[in-house]
Amino acid sequence: MSTDTAPASVLELPPMATLEPGMVLDGFQLDARLHQGGMAHLWAVTRLGDKPPGEDFPLIMKVPRIKGGEDPATIVGFEVEQMLMPALTGPHVPRFVARGDWTRQAYVVMERIDGPTLRPRLDEAPLPLDELCDLGARVALALHALHRQHVVHLDVKPSNIMFRPDGTIVMVDFGLSRHDHLPDLLEEEFSLPMGTGPYMSPEQVQFVRNDPRSDLFALGVMLYHLATGERPFGQPTSVRGLRRRLYVEPVPPRAINPDIPPWLQEIILHCLEVKPERRYQSAAQLALDLRQPLGVQLTRRADKLARSGALVRLKRWFFALGSEPAPRTEPTAQSTTRSPIVMAAVDLEDTTPELLGQLREIVRRIVQTEPGARLACVSVMRTARLGIDELTDKEGRSLHVKQLIGLQHWARPISRELKLEDGRLTFHVLEAPDTGDAIVEFANKNGIDHIVLGARATSTLQRYLGSVSSQVLNEVGCTVTVVRETPST
Numbered sequence: 001m002s003t004d005t006a007p008a009s010v011l012e013l014p015p016m017a018t019l020e021p022g023m024v025l026d027g028f029q030l031d032a033r034l035h036q037g038g039m040a041h042l043w044a045v046t047r048l049g050d051k052p053p054g055e056d057f058p059l060i061m062k063v064p065r066i067k068g069g070e071d072p073a074t075i076v077g078f079e080v081e082q083m084l085m086p087a088l089t090g091p092h093v094p095r096f097v098a099r100g101d102w103t104r105q106a107y108v109v110m111e112r113i114d115g116p117t118l119r120p121r122l123d124e125a126p127l128p129l130d131e132l133c134d135l136g137a138r139v140a141l142a143l144h145a146l147h148r149q150h151v152v153h154l155d156v157k158p159s160n161i162m163f164r165p166d167g168t169i170v171m172v173d174f175g176l177s178r179h180d181h182l183p184d185l186l187e188e189e190f191s192l193p194m195g196t197g198p199y200m201s202p203e204q205v206q207f208v209r210n211d212p213r214s215d216l217f218a219l220g221v222m223l224y225h226l227a228t229g230e231r232p233f234g235q236p237t238s239v240r241g242l243r244r245r246l247y248v249e250p251v252p253p254r255a256i257n258p259d260i261p262p263w264l265q266e267i268i269l270h271c272l273e274v275k276p277e278r279r280y281q282s283a284a285q286l287a288l289d290l291r292q293p294l295g296v297q298l299t300r301r302a303d304k305l306a307r308s309g310a311l312v313r314l315k316r317w318f319f320a321l322g323s324e325p326a327p328r329t330e331p332t333a334q335s336t337t338r339s340p341i342v343m344a345a346v347d348l349e350d351t352t353p354e355l356l357g358q359l360r361e362i363v364r365r366i367v368q369t370e371p372g373a374r375l376a377c378v379s380v381m382r383t384a385r386l387g388i389d390e391l392t393d394k395e396g397r398s399l400h401v402k403q404l405i406g407l408q409h410w411a412r413p414i415s416r417e418l419k420l421e422d423g424r425l426t427f428h429v430l431e432a433p434d435t436g437d438a439i440v441e442f443a444n445k446n447g448i449d450h451i452v453l454g455a456r457a458t459s460t461l462q463r464y465l466g467s468v469s470s471q472v473l474n475e476v477g478c479t480v481t482v483v484r485e486t487p488s489t
Contacts, residue, residue, distance in 0.1 A: 019063060024048065026100055028061060028109055039074050039175075040064050045109060047097075059097060060112035063105070066398050072431060073194070075400060076185050077175030082108055083182055083423065084174050088149060091168050092142040102405050113170050118158035118222075125229040126257050129264070132226050133290045139219055140287035142169040147212040147283060150180035154209060156218035157199045178209045182423040183374065188446045189428055197236045202274045205242045213276040216286060220271025220279075227264065228256040232272060246274055252304040262302035263293045269301040341446065342366055343376045345439050345453035345472075348406045352456065355485040356410060359454040362483050364414045366450065375420065377407045378428045378442060380435045403429045436471035443476045450479045 019041065023030045028045040035042040043061040064078045085096040085108055095111040118135070121127065127135070139161060146153055153160075155176040162170045176194050178184050186194055186209070193205050201217035208214075224232045232250030236242050253268055254260045267289050273279045280286040289296050344363045346356070367373050381403050391399055407427045415425055432438035443451055455469045469482045 019043070025061075025105055025107065026098065028059070028098070030061070034060065036065075038065065040078070044112065055097065057095065058112040058114065059109055060094075062108045062110070064107075066106075066401055072400055072429065073186065073190055073192075074175075075398075075404070076189055076428075078106060078108075079427070080177065080185050081173075081175045082106070083185075083426075084151070084177055084179050085110060087179060087182065088146075088151065088174075090145050090149075091164070092145045092170055094170060094172060101408060102401060103408055113162045113164060113172070115163035115165055115170075118161040118163075122158055122225055125226045126259075127226050129259075129261070132223065133264070133293070135226070136219065136223050137287040137290040138167075138169045139222070140216075140283040140290065142171055143212075143215050143219065144283035144287065146171060147215070152178045152210060152212050153215050154178060154204065155195055155199075156215045156222075157196050158222060180210070183376075183426050184209060185426060185428070188376075188442070189430065193239060193242060197242060198231050198233060200242060200245075201276075202246050203276060205239070205246065211276050212283070213279050213281070216271050216280050216283060217276075219283075219286070220268055223264075223268050223271065224250065224253055227260055227268065228253050230256060249307055251307060255305045261293075262298055263289075263296040265304070266296055266298050266302040267293075269304070340370050340449040341374045341376060342370070343378055343439075343443055343448045343451045344411075345451060346377055346379050346407060346410055347435075347454060348379050348403060348410070350456075351454055352485060355454045355456060355483070358485065359452065359483045360410060360414060362481060363452050364417065366452065366481070367414065367420075368418060372424075374424050374426070375411070375414070376426050376428060376446075376448070377411050378430060378439065379403050379407050380438045381429050381431045382435060383431050383433050400429050400431070436468040436475075439468070439472055440475045443472075443478060448476070448478050450481065451476060452481045452483065454483045454485070456485045 019025075019030060019033075021030055021032055027048050029048055031044045031046055033041060033043055041063045043063065045059045045061045047055070047059065062081075064075065066075070082099045085094075085099070088096065094113060097109040097111070098107075099109070100107040118139075121135070126132075139156075142161075143153065143156070151174075153171060153174065153176075155173060156171075160171060160173045162172055164170055176186065178187070187207075191207065193200060193207065194209070195201075195204050199218040199221045201211075201214035203211055204214055221232055224230075230251075233245050234241075236244070250269075250272060253265050254262070267286070271279055271286065280289075342363065344359065346359065348356075351359075363375065367375050381400060393399060393402065404427055407429070411425065411427070414420070428442070430438045430442060432441075439451070439453070442448070451472060453469060453472060469480075473480050473482070
């Protein structure tokens with residue numbers, strides 16, 4: 001493989017520099033900033049040197065916007081997108097090109113889609129019937145293609161739906177997505193609903209992330225908006241507001257726009273059922289009804305012109321109180337074989353280099369003897385129980401990102417020797433006031449099979465570190481290996 005070099009006139013990107021047009025990052029020249037968002041910047045880029053076969057399309061680079069003090073979920077979401085994008089294929093997703101790690105500059109380079117998003121069409125609602133059904137069917141087929149690749153998007157909304165010049169629907173922004181065959185980093189690290197308020201399904205509000213019918217609920221919200229000009233559930237900004245969709249049904253679309261035919265109301269309300277088993281069971285079924293409305297079987301949903309009464313709402317509210325879903329199991333749990341998850345609890349702040357090396361060697365041996373094992377490298381960023389936490393260092397860099405980079409450096413020799421591919425090596429920075437509690441909670445929540453952690457043999461922190469290892473030994477239901485530093489003589 002040849003190494004491309006940038007022309008002398010092009011400014012090479014120094015580590016941690018502010019991105020500017022003309023800079024070069026890993027062989028990609030930054031041409032122009034296309035979008036500056038709250039979570040990421042989008043740059044038009046050009047590959048310098050020879051292009052790989054088949055790369056005959058324009059490129060875009062997505063770069064996380066990290067200044068310190070961000071919601072950790074935004075950082076993890078970018079990691080999710082970096083991990084998931086290479087696994088996606090087909091015309092309904094941007095083609096993946098390259099990615100960069102956090103040790104220098106995190107980014108994703110992918111195909112640039114030279115078309116608009118669906119977002120401007122909301123301002124034109126209500127849309128003509130034929131156009132609405134055509135758009136809905138095309139989005140449904142794009143979702144069907146994703147679901148066939150074991151992906152639930154979980155953030156389906158107009159701004160994440162783009163059009164190729166030929167009209168093909170492309171789904172973008174996979175930071176909240178879940179892949180059946182890859183680790184769900186967001187679920188493992190967070191316990192809050194993930195999604196965009198107006199479009200979140202009831203099961204997402206209840207922390208369930210593995211149901212593709214969640215995407216059909218979001219599409220139903222869009223169809224409702226495009227048909228009526230209004231959102232069915234408003235724009236809630238709190239968990240309490242989100243939970244209202246568990247028991248308060250939307251105003252029937254025909255009560256807002258009388259021109260909507262009964263069969264379209266049937267389709268929309270079918271998508272918006274609270275229970276997933278009462279919705280369409282596949283995106284392909286939904287697309288078929290939108291394109292063949294004469295075949296739509298009408299029910300009481302088609303005739304409704306008002307919300308259900310107060311008594312029905314009270315019953316639904318009562319049901320919602322006790323309808324929390326059981327702990328989620330992976331779709332592959334029915335299989336008789338399951339790859340073990342090894343958790344390396346790495347203290348990057350109060351551990352000697354010698355102990356970090358010993359810990360790495362033990363972890364390497366364990367993972368090496370377990371073909372298919374997944375390694376989850378975990379560090380705890382301790383936060384104050386009271387008062388304000390320091391989220392940046394003296395140079396203004398995010399402490400969360402610094403710990404993430406430290407974990408990646410620590411694990412790099414293991415990754416290189418064992419050639420761990422996507423999904424087998426993940427990194428998690430937990431923010432918590434108590435190290436032991438954070439390790440135990442993470443292990444118990446995520447079904448960890450084996451924990452490996454270090455404890456110093458001689459140190460003023462020995463008692464504290466010993467209490468962490470003792471707590472882990474006593475409170476987790478899995479194998480624990482404590483690596484103790486050999487005392488110096």
